[in-house]
Amino acid sequence: MDEQMLEQIQQMITTANESLARHIRQEMGAMESRLGERIDETKRHSGVLAEDLHHKLDLVIEGQQFLGHRIDNVQADMDSKNRETRTFLELSYRQLNERIERHEQRHHT
Numbered sequence: 001m002d003e004q005m006l007e008q009i010q011q012m013i014t015t016a017n018e019s020l021a022r023h024i025r026q027e028m029g030a031m032e033s034r035l036g037e038r039i040d041e042t043k044r045h046s047g048v049l050a051e052d053l054h055h056k057l058d059l060v061i062e063g064q065q066f067l068g069h070r071i072d073n074v075q076a077d078m079d080s081k082n083r084e085t086r087t088f089l090e091l092s093y094r095q096l097n098e099r100i101e102r103h104e105q106r107h108h109t
Helices: 003-108
Strands: none
Touching: none
């Protein structure tokens, strides 16, 4: 092998190495770009999901507050009706007791 042929082979190898290095850098750049786009897309999607979850949690909290108020209202209504019923029963018991006492007085004298 002569000197000139050796230089041509070295030149071909150098050119091939440089071409391969450029190709690898281009591919890496394209991969980094696609990866960056995917990361940005994932961030946006995560943000949308987080916002939706926050909204749903707000609805749950509002629902709990509403139910809490409704339960308080029902409890107050039941307490009121319970007092009314107790008052009515006490009055009825007193009236019945008075009638019985009058009846007993009429029949014992």
